[in-house]
Amino acid sequence: MILSEPKASLEKDASTLYAYKKQLDASFVWGVSASAYQTEGAYNIDGKGPSIWDTFTNENKNKIKDRKNANIACDFYSRYEDDLKLMQSLGINHFRFSISWSRILPSGTGEINPAGIAFYDRLIDTCLRYGITPWVTLYHWDLPQALEKRGGWTNREVVNWFTGYVAICVKHFGDRVQHWMVMNEPMVFVGAGYFLGLHAPGRRGMKNFLPAIHHAVLSMCEGARAIKSIYPNATVGTTFSCSHIEPYRNIEKDHLAAYKVDALLNRMFIEPTLGMGYPIDTLKPLQNIHQYILPGDEYKMKYDFDFIGVQNYTREFVKHSWFTPYLNARLITAPNRKVPHTLMNWEVYPESIYHMIRKFDAYPGIKKILITENGAAFEDTHHESLISDHLRTTYLQDHIEQVLRARAEGSKVDGYFVWTWTDNFEWAEGYHPRFGLIYTDFKNQNRIVKESGLWYGSFIRE
Numbered sequence: 503m504i505l506s507e508p509k510a511s512l513e514k515d516a517s518t519l520y521a522y523k524k525q526l527d528a529s530f531v532w533g534v535s536a537s538a539y540q541t542e543g544a545y546n547i548d549g550k551g552p553s554i555w556d557t558f559t560n561e562n563k564n565k566i567k568d569r570k571n572a573n574i575a576c577d578f579y580s581r582y583e584d585d586l587k588l589m590q591s592l593g594i595n596h597f598r599f600s601i602s603w604s605r606i607l608p609s610g611t612g613e614i615n616p617a618g619i620a621f622y623d624r625l626i627d628t629c630l631r632y633g634i635t636p637w638v639t640l641y642h643w644d645l646p647q648a649l650e651k652r653g654g655w656t657n658r659e660v661v662n663w664f665t666g667y668v669a670i671c672v673k674h675f676g677d678r679v680q681h682w683m684v685m686n687e688p689m690v691f692v693g694a695g696y697f698l699g700l701h702a703p704g705r706r707g708m709k710n711f712l713p714a715i716h717h718a719v720l721s722m723c724e725g726a727r728a729i730k731s732i733y734p735n736a737t738v739g740t741t742f743s744c745s746h747i748e749p750y751r752n753i754e755k756d757h758l759a760a761y762k763v764d765a766l767l768n769r770m771f772i773e774p775t776l777g778m779g780y781p782i783d784t785l786k787p788l789q790n791i792h793q794y795i796l797p798g799d800e801y802k803m804k805y806d807f808d809f810i811g812v813q814n815y816t817r818e819f820v821k822h823s824w825f826t827p828y829l830n831a832r833l834i835t836a837p838n839r840k841v842p843h844t845l846m847n848w849e850v851y852p853e854s855i856y857h858m859i860r861k862f863d864a865y866p867g868i869k870k871i872l873i874t875e876n877g878a879a880f881e882d883t884h885h886e887s888l889i890s891d892h893l894r895t896t897y898l899q900d901h902i903e904q905v906l907r908a909r910a911e912g913s914k915v916d917g918y919f920v921w922t923w924t925d926n927f928e929w930a931e932g933y934h935p936r937f938g939l940i941y942t943d944f945k946n947q948n949r950i951v952k953e954s955g956l957w958y959g960s961f962i963r964e
């Protein structure tokens with residue numbers, strides 16, 4: 503059998519993608535994304551306090567695949583310089599990462615940990631030394647455990663705790679960081695962490711979900727105001743998860759179910775910030791959120807972000823279901839629909855990202871969109887020192903093409919970040935699904951560039 507032959511036939515025709523790329527000017531941002539808990543490790547080193555993810559993974563082992571945790575993860579805490587050097591060698595010069603709140607403030611409020619500040623100083627300075635622009639997310643799901651003990655996102659005080667933490671970060675790093683994202687995907691950490699109990703801190707039910715939604719919205723907007731009050735010229739965004747939603751069958755009940763799921767997954771967090779309020783007309787069970795909305799909140803829950811980060815991986819099909827409380831809707835998974843999917847069981851459907859850009863772009867008041875995450879987990883194949891992952895390369899090519907198509911049609915999309923830089927800890931899924939452009943050997947922390955990483959580097963350098 504000739505091993506090289508299928509490769510040629512697997513190569514997709516990327517001429518449209520390259521033609522779109524030629525139309526771009528140099529200001530289009532190409533980068534990679536990662537987060538603190540998923541990569542840093544050093545979970546109890548140099549004065550860091552525990553976060554809800556440290557507690558959740560170490561105390562509720564059965565909630566995580568193979569009972570894993572991110573105590574060590576990619577050891578980015580000590581290997582960041584080599585990782586940045588590798589990034590530079592591929593020609594990637596925008597890096598989105600997050601700050602661990604409990605590394606800066608071990609108890610969430612109060613005393614600052616100087617070693618935590620020093621770590622992010624080193625990281626930011628090293629980025630700049632290698633010509634890499636830092637894009638900093640202030641909250642990627644790792645609330646200090648000390649604050650969870652005080653009610654976490656269900657306690658309205660969290661708005662003050664959060665803005666206090668944001669102000670510390672911005673005062674220390676704002677002289678070198680221009681681009682900030684207040685939060686990563688509030689719908690996911692609130693939904694999975696405070697309604698379904700699948701993510702940290704493992705809480706469930708409407709009594710946790712509703713206050714957590716409202717306090718996350720307030721924190722997102724008040725956090726943004728805190729940044730601007732210190733550095734008025736900072737570029738301030740926040741990121742949203744989203745999926746293109748379709749009814750499973752062309753019948754009224756499924757259309758209604760799809761409409762509700764769209765409100766829940768795609769509209770819940772963006773609409774209040776735009777001054778449109780929560781989508782309560784579509785999602786009646788949300789109406790009890792009113793008890794958490796205090797006079798004056800209608801102003802505090804709005805903010806005119808400089809950009810929004812859109813994070814999309816797939817689309818969802820929705821079917822009516824009597825058995826799902828509140829929503830009467832359920833998702834029909836990709837394996838059940840027998841369509842191509844990733845190791846996360848997410849359908850590979852590149853047009854989804856196009857539809858999501860168009861959808862967000864259509865809201866009045868959105869100034870600019872960046873794709874702050876998109877990527878895929880597939881099985882990687884090792885051929886000696888080469889790691890071939892043509893499915894990931896094709897996934898990226900097809901999705902980037904759709905992003906640039908939306909832009910060519912007039913959408914305000916100005917950048918794209920791959921999720922993710924190195925294989926890392928994938929939350930409740932442990933280490934099995936690998937999303938990286940760089941392979942991480944978790945036994946010895948060696949890094950190997952995958953074919954997708956080589957391709958992405960060459961594509962953006964071109």
Ligand code: BGC
Binds near residue numbers: 537686687875928
């Ligand atoms: C999150 C990442 C996560 C990725 C893949 C996003 O929801 O921001 O932390 O690893 O999707 O699941």
